[in-house]
Amino acid sequence: MLIDLIKGHGSGNDFLVIDEIANAYSFSESERAEIARLLCNRSSDLGADGILFIMKSDHAEGRMRVFNADGSEASMCGNGLRLVARYVCEMLGFQEAIIETMKADLKVSKQEDIFVNVTTYQVEISPVSFHLADLPLNLNEDNLLNEKIPELSDELTFSALAVPNPHLISIVETEQLKSDIQKQISEKVNNPNELLPDGVNVSFVKSLEKGSIYVNTFERGVGFTNACGTAMSASSLVTCLQGLNEVEEIINVYNNGGKVQCVVHESEENYSIDLIGNATYLYKAEVDIDLGSEKFVVSSKEDFTEQSTYEKLQAEAQAYLRGAGL
Numbered sequence: 415m416l417i418d419l420i421k422g423h424g425s426g427n428d429f430l431v432i433d434e435i436a437n438a439y440s441f442s443e444s445e446r447a448e449i450a451r452l453l454c455n456r457s458s459d460l461g462a463d464g465i466l467f468i469m470k471s472d473h474a475e476g477r478m479r480v481f482n483a484d485g486s487e488a489s490m491c492g493n494g495l496r497l498v499a500r501y502v503c504e505m506l507g508f509q510e511a512i513i514e515t516m517k518a519d520l521k522v523s524k525q526e527d528i529f530v531n532v533t534t535y536q537v538e539i540s541p542v543s544f545h546l547a548d549l550p551l552n553l554n555e556d557n558l559l560n561e562k563i564p565e566l567s568d569e570l571t572f573s574a575l576a577v578p579n580p581h582l583i584s585i586v587e588t589e590q591l592k593s594d595i596q597k598q599i600s601e602k603v604n605n606p607n608e609l610l611p612d613g614v615n616v617s618f619v620k621s622l623e624k625g626s627i628y629v630n631t632f633e634r635g636v637g638f639t640n641a642c643g644t645a646m647s648a649s650s651l652v653t654c655l656q657g658l659n660e661v662e663e664i665i666n667v668y669n670n671g672g673k674v675q676c677v678v679h680e681s682e683e684n685y686s687i688d689l690i691g692n693a694t695y696l697y698k699a700e701v702d703i704d705l706g707s708e709k710f711v712v713s714s715k716e717d718f719t720e721q722s723t724y725e726k727l728q729a730e731a732q733a734y735l736r737g738a739g740l
């Protein structure tokens with residue numbers, strides 16, 4: 415089957431974007447997972463953290479379905495939603511839109527460049543739940559905020575929330591970031607286990623200064639990525655709950671792929687987060703896939719010219735992190 419796609423990234427978290435609105439593709443559920451596993455494979459001619467299927471919605475400007483590199487479908491993807499927002503807004507000539515996702519219809523909008531000539535979008539991260547059943551995380555508690563999970567660590571404390579995909583977040587110090595404790599915990603809870611039977615995205619967060627954090631995430635269904643949008647948003651919220659940052663204020667969130675900004679909103683104990691950051695295109699390609707043989711050929715490929723500008727943002731973010739000892 416011939417598929418046209420765009421490869422892009424949000425803060426270095428890279429995706430293959432497939433437009434099912436303009437193209438008459440009709441993928442079965444199993445084909446969506448197989449396509450994700452095949453095209454996201456980093457040893458192939460493509461490689462990515464996941465696939466974003468852009469589909470018609472019967473009530474919004476577009477619909478996003480996100481599949482991790484292992485073929486598992488997630489309910490939400492913050493960095494990916496910025497790419498979908500850009501694609502749909504540019505297709506319609508709109509500055510803002512509503513995108514249907516698995517659990518919610520989310521507001522997206524074009525924003526002023528977060529860095530010179532870096533195309534920037536804002537996406538709504540919502541709904542937010544602290545109920546452990548919504549991850550699910552099997553503990554005899556209704557929620558977990560800055561508490562220990564002895565089964566995972568005798569030193570770290572964790573917060574658990576669904577935005578709505580599941581996140582386990584620990585605010586740590588530099589030495590814990592540089593150890594392999596995050597890898598050990600992440601692999602434990604993303605292999606068959608009773609604590610988190612559906613797996614979870616695991617983030618280590620370091621508070622750098624007021625309004626500035628660093629987030630490193632091991633993503634469910636992928637592994638360590640340059641950045642995870644929902645994780646950075648959830649982490650920003652946790653730092654507000656722990657008094658390190660303020661709601662309604664911009665939080666600069668640094669990561670291995672660059673930097674985004676988050677603004678946490680609270681109304682009557684309900685939270686949502688605005689995630690603002692780049693939506694950068696790398697190339698467009700046509701691929702000829704034979705799912706039967708699990709093979710594909712890239713029949714054409716054409717680069718965009720945006721990445722060199724994005725790399726200036728990334729260099730500035732990395733200089734800041736070096737100054738912070740990371």
Ligand SMILES: N[C@H](CCC[C@H](N)C(=O)O)C(=O)O
Nearest residue numbers: 488491492493579642643644
């Ligand atoms: N791995 C995530 C989905 C992708 C989320 C991430 N790429 C983002 O930007 O939010 C999960 O299984 O919940």
